[in-house]
Amino acid sequence: MINEQIRDREVRLIGEDGQLVGIMSSRDAYKMAQDAGLDLVKIAPKAQPPVCKIVDYGKYRYEQARKEKEAKKKQKTMEVKEVRLSPNIDANDLNTKINQARKFLEHGDKVKVTLRFRGRELAHVEQSKVILDNFAEKLAEIAVIDKPAKFEGRSMIMFLTQKR
Known part of the structure; x- marks a missing residue:
């Protein structure tokens, strides 16, 4: 989930530099992300409260795809x-x-x-x-x-x- 899709009342926010900002409302977190010109992405939806991070969403998706590709490469298939x-x-x-x-x-x-x-x-x-x-x-x-x-x-x- 990104930006407006995040409907939780409170979220734990991680800033763009990777430092923990704290627990705040999702609206405030979204405003901070907009001010920085980046996206608010929900990283850990199951956590209490959910963890969100301010990142460039396109770059985040690229990194996730690269990690999955690396994991797949290291996986041994048994024939x-x-x-x-x-x-x-x-x-x-x-x-x-x-x-x-x-x-x-x-x-x-x-x-x-x-x-x-x-x-x-x-x-x-x-x-x-x-x-x-x-x-x-x-x-x-x-x-x-x-x-x-x-x-x-x-x-x-x-x-x-x-x-x-």
Whole structure:
């Protein structure tokens, strides 16, 4: 809220130099802001009494947008990377997939390990769970199981995340 939009009876006013002016009526605070050629901006509406500051509103909005942009830049987004396996995977192929998942985990991403079944492979689902357990065991030093292996449709899915 700015200028005339501020309807509170009393406000705690902070001057344009950042010094606390004191508690006064919102009309007096607005008049002081007009005399200075600036705007009265409500900074903390939940405070008792609300805190208002005399600033240039355009500059204030620019500063707020810049702070939000900086915070967004520092924020780490976690992606979900997928590693697909089949029940009759060879040991070397499994090691390649494990190394691929290790890179994803070291980068800070979540890894979705999918064991896909086709045709007659669906008859041996119980034996194939060992592959996912082996996969998780080999990555145990850097990863922890986020969601254990679960059968969905024609595939078994497990999620791994980096250890903290």
